[in-house]
Amino acid sequence: MVKRMTLLFPLHPNFTGYNAPMRTDSEILDLEVIGELPAELEGTWYRCGPDPRFPPRLGNDIYVNGDGVVSMFRFHQGRVDFRMRHVRTERYLAERYAGRSLFGAYRNPFTDDPSVANVSGNTANTTAFFHAGHLFALKEDGLPYELDPNTLETRGLWDFRGKLKSKTVTAHPKIDPATGEWLLFGYEANGLGSRDMVFGVVDKHGDLVREEWFEAPYTAMQHDFAVTRDYVIFMVFPTTADVERMRQGGDHWVWERDKDSWIGILPRQGSAANLRWFKRPAGYSFHVGNAYNEGSLIHIDLCLSQRNAFPGIPDADGRPYNPEEAAPFLTRWSFDAQDPEATFTSRQLSPIPGELPRVDGRVVASKHRVIYYGGINPELPLNTSGPIGPGSNLLVRVDVDTGAVSALHLRDADSFQEPQLVPAVGHEGYLLVVVDHHDTTLASVAVLEAAHPEKGPIATIKLPIRLRDAFHGCWVAAGAANGA
Ligand SMILES: [Fe+2]
Numbered sequence: 001m002v003k004r005m006t007l008l009f010p011l012h013p014n015f016t017g018y019n020a021p022m023r024t025d026s027e028i029l030d031l032e033v034i035g036e037l038p039a040e041l042e043g044t045w046y047r048c049g050p051d052p053r054f055p056p057r058l059g060n061d062i063y064v065n066g067d068g069v070v071s072m073f074r075f076h077q078g079r080v081d082f083r084m085r086h087v088r089t090e091r092y093l094a095e096r097y098a099g100r101s102l103f104g105a106y107r108n109p110f111t112d113d114p115s116v117a118n119v120s121g122n123t124a125n126t127t128a129f130f131h132a133g134h135l136f137a138l139k140e141d142g143l144p145y146e147l148d149p150n151t152l153e154t155r156g157l158w159d160f161r162g163k164l165k166s167k168t169v170t171a172h173p174k175i176d177p178a179t180g181e182w183l184l185f186g187y188e189a190n191g192l193g194s195r196d197m198v199f200g201v202v203d204k205h206g207d208l209v210r211e212e213w214f215e216a217p218y219t220a221m222q223h224d225f226a227v228t229r230d231y232v233i234f235m236v237f238p239t240t241a242d243v244e245r246m247r248q249g250g251d252h253w254v255w256e257r258d259k260d261s262w263i264g265i266l267p268r269q270g271s272a273a274n275l276r277w278f279k280r281p282a283g284y285s286f287h288v289g290n291a292y293n294e295g296s297l298i299h300i301d302l303c304l305s306q307r308n309a310f311p312g313i314p315d316a317d318g319r320p321y322n323p324e325e326a327a328p329f330l331t332r333w334s335f336d337a338q339d340p341e342a343t344f345t346s347r348q349l350s351p352i353p354g355e356l357p358r359v360d361g362r363v364v365a366s367k368h369r370v371i372y373y374g375g376i377n378p379e380l381p382l383n384t385s386g387p388i389g390p391g392s393n394l395l396v397r398v399d400v401d402t403g404a405v406s407a408l409h410l411r412d413a414d415s416f417q418e419p420q421l422v423p424a425v426g427h428e429g430y431l432l433v434v435v436d437h438h439d440t441t442l443a444s445v446a447v448l449e450a451a452h453p454e455k456g457p458i459a460t461i462k463l464p465i466r467l468r469d470a471f472h473g474c475w476v477a478a479g480a481a482n483g484a
């Protein structure tokens with residue numbers, strides 16, 4: 001009889017406690033609800049995040065390298081049903097067949113098992129996204145995976161009916177509510193480490209109608225971008241990639257504080273020939289809350305830090321990670337697209353550090369008033385949840401017009417995942433947010449008045465399980481998704 005040693009997940013904060021992998025698909029019908037759900041909550045909340053099926057091939061790994069899992073809460077007549085299912089990516093299927101991890105370090109194919117040399121490492125683990133009747137799981141180093149919006153079964157890779165040439169599509173797509181267009185970009189668009197970028201437009205029917213190719217100043221992690229009615233803004237911050245470094249077994253991403261950042265401004269109706277790049281001092285932003293323009297004056301509200309916020313991304317000069325440098329603050333950048341230097345002003349919008357900014361989807365690319373995000377008060381207890389370390393211990397609402405900031409802290413043993421606004425007619429709508437309960441290792445969904453999150457939940461949806469932290473999601477009103 002052959003004895004087989006079971007591989008173990010490492011005893012590391014990325015894989016223990018609330019971050020322990022769940023490794024399961026599940027369905028829970030008719031969740032318990034405390035309080036009364038608003039009648040307007042009719043639809044489905046989709047979320048996507050990482051959850052590794054197998055222990056890491058190299059013994060340890062970063063949080064963001066887990067297999068994509070999509071979950072859904074379907075709200076119908078006061079009842080809530082829950083489903084969660086791994087995306088059957090090429091990577092997932094290859095590893096399932098082998099019964100172990102075959103992919104090594106994050107986005108470094110030189111550390112993979114030779115058997116997957118021709119298999120995509122795309123985990124589809126970042127964003128659940130819905131457009132023109134189709135549900136997708138997105139990851140920025142590959143193409144979207146299409147999922148069944150009712151069962152979450154994987155339908156397969158989506159290349160826009162063979163039209164898209166880019167090998168990558170951002171996990172931060174924008175839907176322009178004025179046109180119904182899906183605006184996307186790709187970086188490393190022509191393969192590992194390439195400087196090639198793409199800007200793409202998908203019309204309201206789901207057809208790719210534009211694909212503009214151009215080059216970035218250097219190859220960098222471009223996690224998000226900004227879109228206004230008249231402009232598209234790309235942001236190159238010095239988290240850099242180098243294929244030779246990867247070949248030597250090094251990280252895909254390294255933080256190079258001495259490099260400039262670059263801002264690329266593209267008129268929406270222009271071509272790549274109209275794209276102009278402007279230098280900025282080094283800094284980093286993972287997420288844009290929203291952007292808009294008044295004539296040629298562009299405003300971008302983004303979570304901005306002095307360095308990349310991920311502790312797993314090393315400094316090129318070996319300097320130790322400094323959480324104060326990495327702390328992001330919601331900031332407004334304003335600059336004139338007609339100014340030959342695009343001279344910009346920078347204004348902090350909230351004193352509370354935090355991330356995962358969200359706005360009402362109806363104001364994307366136009367003037368917004370309110371941003372919601374997960375905040376951190378370092379003087380309150382912090383619990384380990386998600387990719388950075390501490391999970392958000394505040395849920396924050398900022399009125400960017402008045403400067404008013406309000407915040408909700410629940411119990412010291414709780415942390416928040418990304419908030420989701422559900423729009424309503426005649427008022428600001430509702431916020432949905434998964435709350436991690438670190439004492440019971442269970443989760444719940446808090447339903448809040450969006451105008452007053454500080455008042456606490458008007459209803460709480462209980463789960464009999466933990467929900468490992470997801471990244472990003474979307475709300476799809478009933479009727480938009482087939483069967484919703
Ligand atoms: Fe993101």
